[in-house]
Amino acid sequence: MSFDGLVTRAVTYELKNKVIGGKIQKISQPSKNDIVLSIYSLGKSYKLMISANNNEGRVSFSNEKFENPQNPPNFCMVLRKYLNQSKIIDIEQYKLDRVIIFHISSIDEMGFDVSNKLIVEIMGKYSNIILTDDNFKIIDSIKRVNNKMSSVREILPGKNYNFIKSDKFNILENFDKDIYYIDKKTPDNANPKELLYSTYLGFSPTIANELCYRAGIDTRVNWGLVSEDEKKALNKNIIKLRSKLLENDYTPTLYKENNKFKEFYSFRLRHLQYEYKKYDFISEAIEEFYKVNKSNDRLRQIKNDLERKINSHIKSTKKKITILDKNLSKENSMELYRKSGDLLAANINKISKGMNSIRVNNFYDENKEIKIIIDPLKNPWENVDNYYKRYKKLKNSISYAKKDYPNQIEYLNYLLQLLDFVERSDSINDLDDIKSELISNKIIKDSSRNKKSNKEKSKPKHYITINNSHIYVGKNSRQNDYITLKLAGKHDYFFHVRNAPGSHVILKTDNFNENDLISASYLAASNSSLSNSLKVDVDYTEKKNVNKAKGSKLGMVYYENFNTITVDLSDKPKDLYKRIQ
Template sequence: MAFDGITIANITKELQDTLTGGRISKIAQPEKDELLLTIKSSAGQFRLCISASASLPLIYLTDVNKPSPMTAPNFCMLLRKHISNGRITGITQPGLERIIRFEIEHLDELGDLRQKELIVEIMGKHSNIIFCDENQKIIDSIKHVSAQMSSVREVLPGRDYFIPDTLEKEDPLSITEAHFSDHLRKKPLPLSKALYNSFTGISPVVAEEICTLSNLPSELSPKDLSEDLMHHLYTQFSIFLDPVREGRFSPVIYFDGPEPKEFSSLELSHFSNLEAKTFPTISQVLVTYYASKNQITRIRQKSADLRHVINTALERNRKKYDLQLRQLKDTEKRDKYRIYGELINTYGYGVEEGAKSMEAFNYYTNETIQIPLKDTLSAKENAQKYFDRYNKLKRTFEALNELTRETHQEILYLESIGNALDIARQEEDLTQLKEELAQTGYIRRRSGQKKVKITSKPFHYISSDGFHMYVGKNNLQNDELTFRFANGGDWWFHSKKYPGSHVIVKTEGKELPDRTFEEAARLAAHFSKASKSDKVEIDYVQKKEVKKPGGAKPGFVVYYTNYSLLIDSDISGIQEVR
């Protein structure tokens, strides 16, 4: 979710509560488009990070200090000259614009009190940090924008500062119902798109939420709304924005498993299917969200090569499997040739020389059938020809049966590696996957490369009844959990028919409650290839019933007696030990 006006309002309120009245003790510029201000106030010392990065503009309070360049950039030196030890007298947001103004008073070289403004614009690639005097003249900015770069507004020393035109968008906090209706009906767009195109600070996610609260399809045209429906929409629109007007925010991140999907300053009902985690401040939301996102992005980038290896091998094996199945289907007529040979030997004594077929009673089906014959061969030779065909197809069937089974197991193994890549959270998890692929011959070790030290550990959860549950992140961990960590009386869970993690529940000699069985099954469903299904069938059995065939690949097991249950994959209520 991009920074919208509501998030900026939340940050502004947080900064007002913590920084107003504080003095700027340090000013650093760790990156070319980033400032780090240290501010001392009556509430303590705070660090404010402001980034005007085109790819990820941010503003938030942090505990982390960043190293600065040996020589401070010019913009940093200018700020130190003017507002070092300056006092923050006000922090405001104009309307719901993605802009925060810091009003700062300081003493000039003559000891006179002066007013300055540091204006932070969080506007995607157009983000900037602009330093102005009391007359709204630009003293300097962290990014210079010339007329050649923008026909809308120059951001250069000496120019007047003004907020760029927002494409005739209205302030959602002050708009009347009549103006709301007229403005919305002018937009020949679907309802949700019309909302975020009509009002400042409203993002697509917020527009979708307003449609959900109003129980109106987001693709509906505003022109098709009756007066009553438009009144209802405006009422829900106003109610949703009331907390913003009153400064009441509920910072939250919505997670889909370990992955953060969205963050918001207000609760969003249309994400009720995701796990919601609330935070005391929006700064903590931003730090957590982007740290998690960056980690997941980094893991995906680092796993790209492994995915390519797996996907290439999968494609090759699936093509081979399809070909083998087609060839196997061709062997289904082998018994027909055997029966033809037997019937010719039984009834062929009366067949005339040069006959092209014969009629015989099939004593297997109690039916009369027509058997094709080669007219240049005798009955005995025709029978032998059919027996030869039968034996050839029989040998082909037996060989293909084994090859098909091996190819299918190879596909399941490769899919299990793909599932392990999907659930990997840390670089250590990828290290262990590389080791597994090296052991199974899918990737080569570099010459002289030693086996790496494995530090990745299984996921660890505690059931509502206090039982410890462990989930393998990959096949090596699955084997470790099942055959070296678990005791015979512990319980073992795995998704039926789908690749997935082994789940072990340590019983400590106690009987498991039904709730723990269900929670362990949910873990097995969640960490399987079928995790997106509404219901997943899970096999579970005591660990002593699980065996590993000799020579089998990592993670492959067999069991001949088990229980099964159907369960969803929602693990949001299960406590994870980190």
């Protein structure tokens, strides 16, 4: 995103129109580098987010609810002391830089008028929020900067605040430093885009790209290859941009690709080939950008964490299954140990210490001669006991394996089902439900301090078909159990992708027909671990044929008397159903 000087000007203009003359009624600091001012102005209440976060520095109105710490940070207490119940008398941008100055008036304890300034610098990792008196003497800042942290300037209480000096040209002043002026001093090997944002104050690579695009300039070529016509067009576009800035004529726009916002800006950017949405106010675009992207980032973060933990359990479960499978394969060896012990016992008088092997007649196999390996360091009866012990040990491990093997297979399928639900989740609320299930099954530990949650549980997807039938799709194991075992009647229909993890799908209908069959089958296939396949087999049967084994995990059922339909996922049913929840 580009919170450059041009976006800062649009934000400043919006702030001036809405909150000049307004009263600061409440000040909070929900996180380390964020301040929220609650302002009442012209009969309306506004919530102003001021962030000095490294990657999210911004100033914009917000409708979000913020959770505040029990003990306010020191900077928040300082702001409350100096600014609470104060009046905003002016807001200005410093030149065309990413700096906004709030001029604030209040009455001190003695009844005298006092003026302060709240200065917001939106400069990436150098972003800051600074409170000064009317003479720019620093009272405090959200980030204190000493001379070891910066050789440019210190931001400390008692120091004088100084704006960062820049040699760049401000196009809002007398615009005599146009393209023809800088052309004379620009070497041929300069890059056109870099030339713009390194020459003009408040310009970012984003607006530089846009100006070059509108002028037909390829930003990959050197300045020496830019034609005179292109320079003329570039100059014309800069003058046009200057005019829009002076007139405060903005077109706040948000740019989106694959459900993620890529950029916001105060003007329409033609060089970006993304979906775009226009807004009435720049704050709306900024808030939407951070709200959605932060949710997407948080969603991906939670997903990655849950996937990592579930995959760890899948790995260990597969390892257990491999060991159990290996033990089961030794069942024939088990009997061989027992028979060898029997044969040695029957021929005990022929064995003496120091022998490596003995040949005896195998009365288990028509008295055919058999060679049995023995330990020369053991006496005859110790060798007999050794074979019986090996038989008993193997028998116990095989007996355990036969009992535990199906349990581990079921547990592996359950984990694969959970992993599928996590991968397909599209909301944090859905992931919270899955996380709760993981905690209750002791797959992960509950790290939350507050054991009770007021969050509303997510609900199954709900569709209605053109025949007024209802289709329910589970989004987690608990919902799978609910819609199949409680919501569905015995003559409703159950759908599930064949031999793979996926959502339970229930079709509630009084008139089973082909359209509903196609709709429910498609939803079962597309809401499964095989959703990226081209063709998927889906089983379906009446709910009365679906059963749950005693003690089985959530969402784990078995069914019989079913039919199978092959779904082509490239051929989505059109107009056969719509989602209502």
